[in-house]
Every structure is written in C-alpha cells, then in structure tokens.
Amino acid sequence: MDDFNSETDSDYTSYWRDWFISSRGNEYFCEIDEDYLTDRFNLTGLNGEVQYYQYALDLVTDVFDLDCDDEMRETIEKSARHLYGLVHARYIVTTRGLAKMLEKYKKADFGKCPRVMCEAHPLLPMGQADNPNAKAVKLYCARCEDIYNPKSSRHSAIDGAYFGTSFHNIIFQVYPALIPAKSYDRYVPRVFGFKVHAPAALIRWQHAERDEMRRRLRKLEIESGFKDDEGDVEAEDSEEEEEEEEADPEVFENGEAQGGQVGPVA
Amino acid sequence: MSSSSGTPESWISSFCSLLGHEYFAEISEDFIEDDFNLTGLQAQVAMYKEALEMILDVEPEDDDDEEEEEEEDEGDESIEGEEGAIRQRAVERRHHRMASDLSIIESSAEMLYGLIHQRFICSRAGIQQMSEKYELAHFGVCPRTNCEQVRTLPVGLSDVPGEDTVKLFCPSCLDVYVPPNSRFQTVDGAFFGRTFGALFLLTFPDYDISKRGAEVLGGDRSSRNLPDSQRTDDEKINGFNAHNLAPGLGQGKVYEPRIYGFRVSERARSGPRMGWLRNRPVDLHELDEATLHAAEHPDESDDGAEVESDPRQAGRRRQNGGSPMDVEANGETYA
Numbered sequence: 001m002d003d004f005n006s007e008t009d010s011d012y013t014s015y016w017r018d019w020f021i022s023s024r025g026n027e028y029f030c031e032i033d034e035d036y037l038t039d040r041f042n043l044t045g046l047n048g049e050v051q052y053y054q055y056a057l058d059l060v061t062d063v064f065d066l067d068c069d070d071e072m073r074e075t076i077e078k079s080a081r082h083l084y085g086l087v088h089a090r091y092i093v094t095t096r097g098l099a100k101m102l103e104k105y106k107k108a109d110f111g112k113c114p115r116v117m118c119e120a121h122p123l124l125p126m127g128q129a130d131n132p133n134a135k136a137v138k139l140y141c142a143r144c145e146d147i148y149n150p151k152s153s154r155h156s157a158i159d160g161a162y163f164g165t166s167f168h169n170i171i172f173q174v175y176p177a178l179i180p181a182k183s184y185d186r187y188v189p190r191v192f193g194f195k196v197h198a199p200a201a202l203i204r205w206q207h208a209e210r211d212e213m214r215r216r217l218r219k220l221e222i223e224s225g226f227k228d229d230e231g232d233v234e235a236e237d238s239e240e241e242e243e244e245e246e247a248d249p250e251v252f253e254n255g256e257a258q259g260g261q262v263g264p265v266a
Numbered sequence: 267m268s269s270s271s272g273t274p275e276s277w278i279s280s281f282c283s284l285l286g287h288e289y290f291a292e293i294s295e296d297f298i299e300d301d302f303n304l305t306g307l308q309a310q311v312a313m314y315k316e317a318l319e320m321i322l323d324v325e326p327e328d329d330d331d332e333e334e335e336e337e338e339d340e341g342d343e344s345i346e347g348e349e350g351a352i353r354q355r356a357v358e359r360r361h362h363r364m365a366s367d368l369s370i371i372e373s374s375a376e377m378l379y380g381l382i383h384q385r386f387i388c389s390r391a392g393i394q395q396m397s398e399k400y401e402l403a404h405f406g407v408c409p410r411t412n413c414e415q416v417r418t419l420p421v422g423l424s425d426v427p428g429e430d431t432v433k434l435f436c437p438s439c440l441d442v443y444v445p446p447n448s449r450f451q452t453v454d455g456a457f458f459g460r461t462f463g464a465l466f467l468l469t470f471p472d473y474d475i476s477k478r479g480a481e482v483l484g485g486d487r488s489s490r491n492l493p494d495s496q497r498t499d500d501e502k503i504n505g506f507n508a509h510n511l512a513p514g515l516g517q518g519k520v521y522e523p524r525i526y527g528f529r530v531s532e533r534a535r536s537g538p539r540m541g542w543l544r545n546r547p548v549d550l551h552e553l554d555e556a557t558l559h560a561a562e563h564p565d566e567s568d569d570g571a572e573v574e575s576d577p578r579q580a581g582r583r584r585q586n587g588g589s590p591m592d593v594e595a596n597g598e599t600y601a
Contacts, residue, residue, distance in 0.1 A: 114409040114443040114444050114446065115410075115441060115442070115443055115444075116423070116433050116441075116442045116443060116444060117441075117442075120444075128411075138411050140521075143540075144540050144543060145521060145523065145538055145539065145540040145541070145543075146410060146411075146412075146521050146540070146543075146544060147410075147411040147412070147521050148409045148410055148411055149409050149410075149411055149415075151409070151446040165524055165526075165527070166524065166525045166526050168523075169523045169524065169525045169530055169536065170525055172536035173525070173534070173535075173536050176535050176536060179535065179536055182539045182540055186441070186543065187423075187435070187440065187441055187442040189435070189440060189463060189464035189467070190460055190461065190464055191461050191464045191465050191468065192461050193460075196464045196467070196468065197504045197505055198503065198504035198505055198506035198511055198553070199440050199464070199511075199512070201504050201553040201554075201555060202440070202511065202512055202515075202546055202553055203440075205546070205547060205552065205553055206542045206543065206545060206546070207542070209541075209542040209545055210542035210543075213532065213539070213541075213542065216532070217532070217533075220533060222533055222535075223535070224539060225535075225539055226539070
C-alpha cells in the first residue's frame with residue numbers, strides 16, 4: 001500500500017492491471033481480460049459500490065487521462081483497486097477465470113496448507129462474505145476442507161469479497177479431477193505413547209461420525225473419495241480403524257499394547 | 267563446577283536467543299548436572315563429554331584439574347609423572363578443540379541440548395517455564411480460521427532426532443500445524459517430543475485455551491479474570507474441563523462449503539467429506555463413555571464407572587484441578 005504512490009506516478013497511464021497483479025501483496029489476483037472488463041453487463045451494480053466509478057474503470061482499462069491533483073488521483077487509485085477486486089470475484093467463476101486461477105493453484109501461488117497431515121496441499125483464496133468490507137480473505141484447503149488465515153499480514157488485509165464465497169467450490173465442480181483424495185491421517189495426542197482419554201474419546205466419536213457418513217454414501221453408491229477407503233467392507237469398519245491407529249510406528253508400542261491388555265483384566 | 271555465573275551470557279542462554287530457537291526453554295544447570303536425567307544420551311551424541319562441557323560452560327582445564335585432584339587423593343608416589351602427563355593431555359585437548367572439531371562439538375552440543383530439552387520440558391520446572399512462554403504466546407497462534415488465533419504449543423511428531431521438524435499443536439482443534447516462519451523448519455521436532463503437548467494440557471487443565479493470542483499480548487487482564495473465576499467450578503468430562511475440550515470444534519466451527527449461498531450436498535462428487543475432523547457432539551456428555559455405560563447397565567458393579575458418580579472422589583479430583591502433577595502456573599491465576 002505504501003509503495004504504490006511512487007510507482008503509480010510513473011506507471012499509472014499504462015498497463016495498470018499488469019502493475020496491479022505484479023505488485024507485492026497482490027499475488028492472489030489473476031489478470032482480468034480486457035474484454036471482460038469492457039463488457040458493461042459484467043459490471044452491473046458496481047457503479048453504486050465504487051466511488052468515482054467511471055474514472056476508476058478508465059484507470060483499470062488504461063484509458064485514464066484526467067488531469068487532477070495527487071489527492072484526487074490517490075482516491076481514484078483506491079477506487080480502481082476496489083473495482084478490480086469486485087470484478088475479480090465475478091471473473092474468477094467464469095470459464096477463463098477458473099482456468100487462470102487453476103494455473104495459479106497448480107503453482108501453489110496461494111500458499112500451502114499449514115496442517116501437517118495435509119502434506120503442504122495447495123490452498124485456494126476465498127471470502128467468508130460476498131459483500132465488501134466484511135471479512136478478510138481466507139485460504140481454503142480442499143484436502144481437509146477447512147479454512148486458514150494467510151501467513152503474511154500483507155495478504156490478511158485483502159478483502160475476502162474479492163474472491164467470494166463460491167469460487168473455491170465451483171472450481172472443484174468444474175474440474176472434478178482436481179479433487180484431492182481425502183485421508184484419515186490425523187494427529188492423536190499422546191503422553192509417553194499412551195493416548196489421552198478426553199481427546200481419544202472425541203476422536204472415537206469423530207470416527208463414528210465419519211463411518212456413518214461413509215455408510216450413507218455407500219448406500220447411495222457414491223464414491224467417498226478417501227484414498228484409504230477399503231470399498232465394500234462394512235462390518236469390519238471399526239476394526240480396520242483400530243489397526244490403522246495401532247499401526248503407527250511407535251517407540252512405545254509395547255507399553256501401549258500392555259496398557260490395552262491390562263484394562264480388561266483389572 | 268558452574269563457571270558461568272561470572273560470564274555475561276551462558277552457552278544455554280545464547281543458544282536460546284538464536285534466531286529460530288524462540289521455542290526453547292532454558293534448561294536449568296541443576297537438571298543437566300543430574301546424571302539421571304541424561305541416562306542413555308551418551309550413546310546418542312557424538313563427543314558427548316565435550317558437548318556437555320560446552321553446554322555447561324565448563325572449561326576443559328577445570329575438568330582436568332578435578333581429575334588431578336582425584337588422582338592426587340589416590341596416591342602420592344607417581345604424582346610427578348602423572349601430573350606432567352595430564353598437563354600435556356590438557357594442552358593437547360585445548361589445541362584439539364581450537365581446530366575444526368569445534369564446529370562438530372558445537373553441533374553435538376546442540377543435539378545434546380535438544381535431547382535434554384525434550385526431557386526437561388516434561389519435568390515440573392520445565393513445563394512451568396514452558397507455561398510462561400505459552401502465556402506470552404511465544405509459540406504463535408493457530409492458523410485455522412475457526413480457532414480464532416488461540417495459542418499453540420510446540421511438539422514433535424517423533425522422539426527420535428532427525429525425523430521431522432518442530433510442529434505446532436493447537437489445543438483448540440487438537441491438530442498439528444507447520445510453523446508459519448521457515449526459520450523453524452531447521453528445528454528438530456524431537457527436541458520437544460511427542461509427549462509435551464498433551465502433558466501440558468493435563469498439567470494445566472485450568473488454562474483457558476480458547477483465549478486469543480492477541481488478547482494475551484494486549485494485556486487486558488480485567489476482562490479476562492471474570493470468566494475465569496466463574497469457570498472454576500466447571501464440570502469435567504473425561505478428565506478435561508468441559509470448556510477446554512476442543513473448543514474450536516463442533517457446530518458453527520465446521521466450515522460448510524457453499525455456492526451462491528447454497529450448501530454443497532454431501533452427495534456431490536465435490537461435496538464435503540471431512541466434516542467429522544472438525545466436529546464434536548453438541549452435548550459433550552455423549553463422550554463420557556464410562557458414565558453412559560454405568561447408566562445403561564446399573565446392575566453391573568464396575569468400579570471404574572462408579573468412581574465418576576462418587577461425590578467424594580469428584581471433590582478430591584477437583585482440588586488440584588485434576589492434574590496428577592499439580593503445578594501452579596505462574597502463581598495464583600491461570601491466564
């Protein structure tokens with residue numbers, strides 16, 4: 001934000017969008033096509049949202065030639081960025097926009113999931129609201145289906161409405177091959193190799209939820225998408241899980257096994 | 267033995283102030299000097315003795331002097347020769363140390379410190395020191411949006427060095443995350459170990475883990491103390507305070523994918539599949555399997571289940587906050 005003044009003074013007359021997407025902090029944005037921007041239909045309703053709408057649009061489309069003082073120019077500049085963001089939210093759910101964002105997703109331009117078990121799966125930007133100035137941008141991980149705060153403060157200031165609440169879900173409907181395999185991998189809190197009762201009980205409950213969902217989906221003959229799904233074994237579900245959990249390479253495996261045996265005897 | 271008292275900065279405090287070592291606690295020299303705490307480490311660390319000396323800031327000459335004294339006590343006859351030999355050895359060793367070995371010893375010392383650290387933070391003094399760091403949000407905050415920036419704890423996914431780097435355990439969603447700053451990607455996870463995270467929650471059950479890291483740093487104590495005191499007689503579920511059992515999970519904290527405001531169906535190929543990971547029962551009593559079992563089978567005289575309903579037992583457990591270690595965190599209140 002601070003350094004844009006110096007750059008815009010020299011550059012604002014040409015290639016505004018190039019400058020915008022390549023400037024620091026705007027790595028999440030893709031470039032909107034000229035055609036899309038100049039089609040008034042795509043901008044329906046934005047003139048009420050953006051101050052100095054026409055000037056801002058001129059600036060974005062590189063036809064801005066108003067002679068004005070610096071203060072005015074800065075206001076227009078700010079409006080232009082806001083306008084670009086709002087159009088961006090609409091553009092990225094179009095075919096071309098999705099394709100551009102897909103390229104960025106493949107390059108992990110939006111960062112990687114901080115959750116250890118997601119093994120650095122690439123993220124997608126999303127908003128929690130479609131109205132501007134409500135919530136900052138968040139990052140969605142398709143593997144754990146959860147949302148995270150951007151690492152860097154320069155990204156956490158971006159308005160979530162510039163990406164919208166739908167884009168990251170639409171992209172997986174348009175490109176179903178991109179849906180990552182879901183995994184059961186999870187962290188189990190332990191003390192000296194032994195599971196802790198309260199979290200372990202919660203984890204058992206969560207796994208029961210998960211198996212119920214899998215059963216529901218199986219009944220409807222819908223693929224659950226878990227990479228470690230065994231398919232049509234129904235009764236063995238719970239046992240399977242237990243094995244899965246015990247199979248971790250544990251230093252304290254013996255201690256744990258003993259703990260399991262002592263329980264029923266006592 | 268401790269020659270460090272005079273020097274401005276000990277090896278330990280300089281190690282802990284290095285960039286990327288912000289998560290480490292300063293191990294007390296008493297802990298390191300107790301040989302029992304170092305059991306088995308000799309085999310795991312190259313140049314163990316030299317590394318230990320470096321950590322404790324013991325000069326090699328000092329060490330030799332001691333040996334000398336011991337040997338003097340044993341017998342006086344051959345003292346001349348022995349002394350000469352020892353002195354020569356000391357000179358050799360000092361000379362030795364000045365060579366490239368120093369960097370090997372340095373890395374050995376770091377490894378040894380880390381391994382001792384794994385044990386230290388599970389001890390009474392260590393976990394208390396870590397609780398002070400936790401209070402000040404030294405370990406960062408959870409990146410998950412619905413955890414609302416609660417404070418995290420450093421953990422390892424393995425107790426064996428060299429396997430994985432340090433991770434952050436969020437007590438609010440019971441998951442582990444990669445530290446945001448890449449400088450922590452050189453810190454070995456084994457230096458914190460697998461036990462610390464969960465042991466911390468068991469040791470300090472009265473911490474309000476849903477408190478945001480920023481609030482703690484903001485230091486508005488007045489507003490925070492009130493809910494704390496109200497919560498003191500909160501009920502326990504499976505040994506955890508109910509309000510501390512994964513507060514970042516459950517209804518309202520599970521992300522629901524939507525397209526133009528409509529929820530994506532579970533039946534869709536791209537529908538939600540991972541909700542279970544962030545869910546928890548609306549009524550946490552569902553998790554109290556022992557009590558539920560006792561209610562369902564009243565005639566069975568199972569000791570374990572009846573313990574829960576025994577009021578005396580419950581009272582006794584509450585006294586020390588249910589913690590087997592009963593450590594006071596930073597004086598009277600839990601922040």
